[in-house]
Amino acid sequence: MxxxxxxxxxxxxxxxxxxxxxxxxxxxxxxxxxxxxxxxxxxxxxxxxxxxxxxxxxxxxxxxxxxxxIIESLTLAHVKEQFGGTIDMNVPPRQMLKTLAKVFAGRQKDPSYVALLRTVIGESSRFPELARLYTNAVIRPGIKLFCEYFAVNPSPRIKDPEAIARIFCGTLVNHIMTQEVLYGSELFPFQMERTADTLIDLILGSD
Amino acid sequence: MxxxxxxxxxxxxxxxxxxxxxxxxxxxxxxxxxxxxxxxxxxxxxxxxxxxxxxxxxxxxxxxxxxxxIIESLTLAHVKEQFGGTIDMNVPPRQMLKTLAKVFAGRQKDPSYVALLRTVIGESSRFPELARLYTNAVIRPGIKLFCEYFAVNPSPRIKDPEAIARIFCGTLVNHIMTQEVLYGSELFPFQMERTADTLIDLILGSD
DNA sequence: TGACTTTCATACCGAATGGTATGATAATAA
DNA sequence: TTATTATCATACCATTCGGTATGAAAGTCA
Structure with a gap:
């Protein structure tokens, strides 16, 4: 393995x-x-x-x-944790996205996840295989699961589910990056919840 | 300085x-x-x-x-380039966002920008001052300018301009990160234009 | 030209690096 | 218990590290 x-x-x-x-x-x-x-x-x-x-x-x-x-093991452990039944196909979209946003909020407060992310990126040139593992084992299944959910639970604004998945996850991962790795929480603080709420309203409408 | x-x-x-x-x-x-x-x-x-x-x-x-x-100079050079009159207050929102997306697409294809981003993140723990410089000199003014534009050119879906700014820029920066740093372009390719078009439709509506 | 500064080549310094050798001690398994 | 295996402490290896010394060559500028 x-x-x-x-x-x-x-x-x-x-x-x-x-x-x-x-x-x-x-x-x-x-x-x-x-x-x-x-x-x-x-x-x-x-x-x-x-x-x-x-x-x-x-x-x-x-x-x-x-x-x-070490990095392989941390990455694979992160995958298992990520799929602790997070996405339930029978739950309505808004609740699902809110739950998912809370998963990202939890990651933001997990120093070892933040450090793993920083390390995989920082060493991506010296250890490309580790970066590829991260992409294949974390990013790819995450996007895929997101798409599968919206294949079962369509929503009028979601015409391109994979693009939406990348927007949703990308925004929140970048939030972690800027706030926790680039010292945004110290210099330029912004609540992830505020970003997430705006994001969910954009995707599902604000009705 | x-x-x-x-x-x-x-x-x-x-x-x-x-x-x-x-x-x-x-x-x-x-x-x-x-x-x-x-x-x-x-x-x-x-x-x-x-x-x-x-x-x-x-x-x-x-x-x-x-x-x-070196890193200071690259960062500050990047700031100057970033504000080469990119945002014109008199241009309509859709055109403005499309132009901005093209700026990010250009960055994606600039290996020295991608390497700078990776390096600042990778060394953020050893050189926190460089990460803070990046946040203050690149991220902060970028978000600010975005907000100023939408203060002058309001749009119905934009109730929280700063959150929207973070969603827009965050999505595209994360796109660069996953595609160019984490080998997504090789393993899991996805056109930035597709993400950007979906993003712009979400923010401005798809009429 | 001549006075001066900068870069050159080379050799060197002590410290730290990844990794190994040896032989004693302690844990396991029969 | 005895035989074996794994960890211990310590010392060691060649190489590389960041940084310096020296003196010759080459550039600048009067």
Whole structure:
């Protein structure tokens, strides 16, 4: 399932060994998401994880393998969380979009999601495969599900559901980007709810 | 005008010296935008610029100073370009939004703009001042100008101009991000024009 | 021309990098 | 218990890092 065989097989490890492995991963997540790939040293990962450097290299091939495994795992975990039955086909459009907006609002307040987004973008040139994974595993199914909902629940203003999906999700993701990554919440604050309400009225009408 | 005094004064330099300085900047732009701050070595900058390392250090204090100067200059250059009389208050709304959408479409095809965006986001944690500069110098005036236009040219669906501005610009910036940075144009292509047309119809009505 | 400044080439510095070797200690499994 | 495996501590490796020193060559300007 992984893009590359960067880690030793996860099967057949003792609980002791598996705990160490999780320890490494937890530490590596913190450090990589904070300092980026090149800004992170393996010594620091070991220190943060409370583990000796050799232990890391007995679980992962090299720095790239560790970083890749971390970002892949965070991305795929994010996918699962994203589809916790968020979109219910039997719910009316306005309620559905409001619920979806709340999902984005929740992401905005999740520092690890924000850091993942920033990291995938920041490393997209050095690690194109991770960016492609994000697109295929997060963006593509998100847009698709949105379209499927409006295929079942049409609405007069929605003539091009995929374009609408991109407008809806794009606006809210960009809101997270400008507010949480580019310090908008400090310099130029704006409530996501206000953007979302306007957006929903545009899409469904303000009746 | 600069945030920090990272470079020696630009005044009173001979043309010979100024040419070397531009040479450094051009090389540094290429390397920093491709490899990021930590991924860039001063040796590589010198090599790419066709200059010896000492020459760099006679024009800039240190690596941070060079990087900061580069990103500041690119950001401010982008601001000037952005306001090349793009928004004309006397033009009708649909035409104005179409023109604005074309500006974003032009940015999408400008690799140095895309790289700047990616870099500012990717380094936002290490260089928060650069991210704040981008927000204050690019995002804030963009939103403001948009609002001023619709204060002069009201439209029935535009009850909250600032929210509309964020939806319009946010959608198109996110389009650039997903298509050009996250490899959407390769994996999941979608024409910006299609998004923009749908967006404009939502905002102004499709009559 | 000559006085001066800048860039050149090259070599160097201490510190940090990713990654490895060794041998002792501790956890697991028989 | 014993045999094995994994983690420990520590030291080490070659390379690269940001940054500096020196002195020769080349540009500028009077």
């Amino acid at each position: 992984s893009l590359t065989a960067n880690d030793t097989s996860k099967e057949g490890l003792s609980a002791y060994s598996k705990a160490k492995r999780d320890q490494i991963i937890r530490g590596a997540i913190e450090v990589f998401l904070q300092f980026g790939y090149e800004g992170t040293s393996m010594n620091r990962v070991a220190e943060r994880a409370g583990v000796i450097k050799q232990t890391i290299y007995s679980h992962f091939n090299d720095k790239e393998g560790l970083f890749t495994a | 600069s945030l920090t005094a990272n470079d020696t004064s630009k005044e009173g330099l001979s043309a010979y010296s100024k040419a070397k300085r531009d040479q450094i900047i051009r090389g540094a732009i290429e390397v920093f935008l491709q490899f990021g701050y930590e991924g860039t070595s001063m040796n590589r900058v010198a090599e790419r610029a066709g200059v010896i390392k000492q020459t760099i250090y006679s024009h800039f204090n240190d690596k941070e100073g060079l990087f900061t100067a």
